[in-house]
Amino acid sequence: ETGVTQTPRHLVMGMTNKKSLKCEQHLGHNAMYWYKQSAKKPLELMFVYNFKEQTENNSVPSRFSPECPNSSHLFLHLHTLQPEDSALYLCASSQDTGGYGSPLHFGNGTRLTVT
Amino acid sequence: EDQVTQSPEALRLQEGESSSLNCSYTVSGLRGLFWYRQDPGKGPEFLFTLYSAGEEKEKERLKATLTKKESFLHITAPKPEDSATYLCAVQAGDMRFGAGTRLTVKP
Numbered sequence: 001e002t003g004v005t006q007t008p009r010h011l012v013m014g015m016t017n018k019k020s021l022k023c024e025q026h027l028g029h030n031a032m033y034w035y036k037q038s039a040k041k042p043l044e045l046m047f048v049y050n051f052k053e054q055t056e057n058n059s060v061p062s063r064f065s066p067e068c069p070n071s072s073h074l075f076l077h078l079h080t081l082q083p084e085d086s087a088l089y090l091c092a093s094s095q096d097t098g099g100y101g102s103p104l105h106f107g108n109g110t111r112l113t114v115t
Numbered sequence: 116e117d118q119v120t121q122s123p124e125a126l127r128l129q130e131g132e133s134s135s136l137n138c139s140y141t142v143s144g145l146r147g148l149f150w151y152r153q154d155p156g157k158g159p160e161f162l163f164t165l166y167s168a169g170e171e172k173e174k175e176r177l178k179a180t181l182t183k184k185e186s187f188l189h190i191t192a193p194k195p196e197d198s199a200t201y202l203c204a205v206q207a208g209d210m211r212f213g214a215g216t217r218l219t220v221k222p
Contacts, residue, residue, distance in 0.1 A: 004158070042119070043159075043202070043212040056209065090158050101147025101166055101206060106158030 002026050006091050006107035013081065014115055021076040021110045023091030030096045032074040033104065034066060037088040049074065050097045081114045088112070117142040121203050121213035128193055128220050136188040136216045138203030148186050149210070150179050151202040159202055193220045 004025045013019050025032065034046040048056035049068040063085075065077040074091055088111050092104040120139045128134055140148065147166050151159035163172045165181040172179050176197065178189040188201055200215045 006158075040124075040214060042214045043204075045209055048209070092158075101149075101164050103147075103149055103161040103164055104159075104204075104210060105161065106151075108156070108158045 004091055004093055004105055004107035006089075006110055008110055009108065010111045010113075012113045012115060013078070015081060015083070017081075018077070018079040020078065021089055021091075021112075023074040023076075023107055025072055025074075025091075025093040025105070027093055027105060029093035029105070030071050031094045031102075032068060032071070033092040033094075034074065034076050035090040035092060035106075037090055037109070043090065047076075048097060055097060078112075081112075083114050086112055086114045117205065117207055117211050119203060119205050119211050119213040121201075121216050123216060124214070125217045126219070128190075128218070130194055130220055130222050131192050133189070133191045133193070135190070136201055136203075136218070138186040138188070138213055139184060140186070140203075140205045141184075142205045142207045142211070144207045146206040148181055149204040149206065150177075150186070150188055151204065153200045153202055153215070162201075190218070193218075195220045195222050 007022045031050045036044045045058050046060045047066040067075040088109045090109045091107045094102040118141045122137045147164045150162040153159040163179045168183045176191050180187050198220045200217045202215045204210045204212045
């Protein structure tokens, strides 16, 4: 496989469930990101990992918990979510975070619906 | 605070009708300005990076330009397959995105 792969593509969960989103990149990049995309709003950066170390947590509620076991894999663990958390969750990677103008490469996202 | 504003929010064109999308930004220490294309149900796809005022880049019917305050994405003789949402992003520290322009090209 090539590029950035996200699973599952769609997820429906109740407010009391616990689930995880998975992201894998096959580009040899060192930085990985979680973004939230809601209708008609700009992409919101949630978390950044560079060389497996979390370098940014953009004031994200603790019901979202990231995990980055290595430079190729990124998880987002979800628990006790709220309906307003329903959105498209996008994973991205880049060569690194310090590079001058490194573009992001995105997966196709997980469409999350919280009922 | 870094800001990115895209206009118009939505644009409908006839096939062959050229137009431009605008991305205005305020940022300190620009590392790069990026354009992405996003199709429904998919993640954004990287198109261009521009680094300094005066720079231009082209790809098929698309041409991106950059000034110190804004970037334009010019679409020449668009086709229906150019229909998508076009996202602009600026990088100083983190990459900050605009809300996008939803382009529809009618045959």
